[in-house]
Amino acid sequence: MLQKMQMKIEAYIIAWNRAETIAMTINHYKAFCSRVVLFDNYSDDGTRDIASLAGAEVNTFGADGVLNDQSYLDVKNNCWKGSDADWVIVVDDDEILWHPNLIEELQFARDSGATVIHPQGWGVFSNDMPTNEWTEIMDGVEDNNYSKLCVFNPKALTEIGYIFGCHQAKPKGRIRLVNKLFLLHYRAVGGVERLIDRHHAYQPRKKKSAINERWGLGSHYDEADEQKRIWYHEQLEKSVPLSKAGYHF
Numbered sequence: 001m002l003q004k005m006q007m008k009i010e011a012y013i014i015a016w017n018r019a020e021t022i023a024m025t026i027n028h029y030k031a032f033c034s035r036v037v038l039f040d041n042y043s044d045d046g047t048r049d050i051a052s053l054a055g056a057e058v059n060t061f062g063a064d065g066v067l068n069d070q071s072y073l074d075v076k077n078n079c080w081k082g083s084d085a086d087w088v089i090v091v092d093d094d095e096i097l098w099h100p101n102l103i104e105e106l107q108f109a110r111d112s113g114a115t116v117i118h119p120q121g122w123g124v125f126s127n128d129m130p131t132n133e134w135t136e137i138m139d140g141v142e143d144n145n146y147s148k149l150c151v152f153n154p155k156a157l158t159e160i161g162y163i164f165g166c167h168q169a170k171p172k173g174r175i176r177l178v179n180k181l182f183l184l185h186y187r188a189v190g191g192v193e194r195l196i197d198r199h200h201a202y203q204p205r206k207k208k209s210a211i212n213e214r215w216g217l218g219s220h221y222d223e224a225d226e227q228k229r230i231w232y233h234e235q236l237e238k239s240v241p242l243s244k245a246g247y248h249f
Contacts, residue, residue, distance in 0.1 A: 007107055008085040009033045014075060015093035016041040016067075017201065019050055021186075024134050025093050026054040032103055033089070039075045041067070067205035069164050069212055076162050083154040086110050087117075090150050090160070094186040096134045097151060100249050102181070106151075109178045115156035116175055119183040120247075121146030125236045129190040137189055138242040141235055146185045164215070182242070192232035196225050 011029035015022055015038055022038070029036045038056040040048050042064035052058050062071035080088040087106055089097055097119065099105050109117060123143040130136040149169040152160060161170035188195055199221040206218045 007087065007103075007110060009087045009089065009106065010035040010037070010080070010083055010085040011089040011091070012037050012039065012076075012079045013056070013091055013093050014039050014041070014061075014072060015043065015047055015051070017043045017045045017047060018093045019043070019045040019047050020129075021134075022047050022051050022093060023054045024130065024132070025096070026051055026056045028096055028134060029089065030055055035085075037079065038093075039079060041071070065205060066208045067202055067212065067218060068209040069215075069218065070209075073162055073164060073166070076166050077160060080154045080160075085154060087151055088154045090166075091148075091183075095146070095148075095150070096184040096186065097181060098135060098138075098184050099181045105180050109180075110153070112178070114176045114178040115153040115173065116149055116171055116177050117151035117181055118149055118177050118179050119147060119151065119181040120144075120179065121148070122182050122184050122242060122245075123235065124184055124186050124189055125232070125239045126189045127191045127236070134184070134186055137186075138184065139239040140184070140242065141238050141240075142245065143185065146183055148183060150183060151181065184242075188232060188235065192229050195232065196228055199223075199228070 009032060011033045013025060026036055036056045038051045038058045039061045040058060041062045042060055048058050061075050062068050076090050080090060121143040122140050124137060124140040126137045126139060128137060145167055148167055157171050157173035159172040161172060202221045206212045206221060212218050
């Protein structure tokens with residue numbers, strides 16, 4: 001298990017209907033964070049209760065039954081403000097910050113004066129689900145679209161400046177970027193039908209959001225199921241263990 005060192009790290013997590021996996025996410029971050037805060041978009045499957053039992057602070061946001069990207073954006077751009085932590089981590093519930101020497105890398109980044117960390121995105125693909133920890137499964141492919149600026153020093157920035165989707169940001173403040181860490185994205189584990197079912201659940205919620213409909217936000221949820229199956233199997237075929245992907249740890 002990761003050991004907390006002389007740093008204060010906080011995790012802020014957004015979720016909706018993740019009863020199956022939210023405990024794994026919270027347990028991952030609790031291993032090295034002094035505070036884990038969940039922002040839940042009115043789950044109706046027990047996610048909030050499970051998160052609370054796992055030790056997270058639980059809040060709700062947005063509107064019940066509505067997937068509104070503006071609400072997600074507002075949470076991520078503001079939830080960390082006022083924190084006195086050395087690092088805050090702002091992620092979705094299926095995004096796992098990882099490195100074999102994570103605490104040492106965070107401490108080195110802090111001590112070297114870095115204020116924003118730019119992790120390497122890694123899409124995880126598997127027909128199986130992990131049982132106890134997300135990182136039981138790490139086979140996947142490099143995915144720069146998920147190299148999000150999700151780790152930063154809240155005392156050094158006035159704004160993180162995420163734009164819709166939070167795949168890009170325009171931070172304001174004392175900025176010194178470092179790389180080295182990984183952001184593992186677990187949306188495509190448990191088989192492609194699990195992913196498709198998730199997208200089907202998003203579709204009616206998205207259609208209730210005027211801003212999503214106006215700007216076409218979340219339009220990938222509406223792609224044809226067969227197209228998703230083809231994409232998934234292509235990515236699964238390309239997948240390799242992260243430990244054998246040529247990175248130098």
